[in-house]
Amino acid sequence: MAILEIKKYPDEVLKGKAESVTEINGDLQKLIDDMIETMYKSNGIGLAAPQVGVSKRLIVVDTSIREENQSLIVLINPEIKLSEGDILSEEGCLSLPGFITRLKRKEKVYVTGLDRKGNPIEIEATGLLSRALQHEIDHLDGILIIDRISPLKRELFRRKYSKSKK
Numbered sequence: 350m351a352i353l354e355i356k357k358y359p360d361e362v363l364k365g366k367a368e369s370v371t372e373i374n375g376d377l378q379k380l381i382d383d384m385i386e387t388m389y390k391s392n393g394i395g396l397a398a399p400q401v402g403v404s405k406r407l408i409v410v411d412t413s414i415r416e417e418n419q420s421l422i423v424l425i426n427p428e429i430k431l432s433e434g435d436i437l438s439e440e441g442c443l444s445l446p447g448f449i450t451r452l453k454r455k456e457k458v459y460v461t462g463l464d465r466k467g468n469p470i471e472i473e474a475t476g477l478l479s480r481a482l483q484h485e486i487d488h489l490d491g492i493l494i495i496d497r498i499s500p501l502k503r504e505l506f507r508r509k510y511s512k513s514k515k
Contacts, residue, residue, distance in 0.1 A: 353387045353401040355443050367404045367489040370425045373467045381423055381465050384409045393443045395481040397488030400444050408485040412477045427462035427486055442494050452497050454480050
């Protein structure tokens with residue numbers, strides 16, 4: 350297993366829509382293992398393949414450090430089928446280090462996809478797991494948390510980010 354480089358804003362791979370996974374093979378299993386190790390090493394609760402430079406519809410999520418009865422989830426080609434309610438909470442992102450904002454997300458989601466062996470999986474999630482799944486699936490569609498904030502806050506972020514790069 351290897352620690353992968355987490356791509357940071359404004360890397361182009363973070364902006365595009367990821368491709369569906371069409372083959373579950375040894376290369377994909379290695380990517381899954383490397384993503385899990387990278388997520389844990391980075392103290393994250395979720396990671397999407399585009400965040401490590403791979404434009405594939407693959408996410409790993411583990412909210413067990415903050416929620417009881419949760420464990421590692423690997424989802425291939427995840428889709429949100431149903432969602433309900435709204436909840437406002439703080440959110441950060443490994444691809445936007447140091448940036449935290451309050452975002453409205455759906456309180457409850459029903460997600461389908463495949464597990465790492467290719468078996469169908471269905472997840473009904475609330476709380477932090479719901480938020481993490483929505484966040485990581487956003488990455489698969491090229492959406493970052495800064496795309497979900499007001500234009501004014503986004504502009505302030507970009508200015509601060511530009512100054513930090515100089």
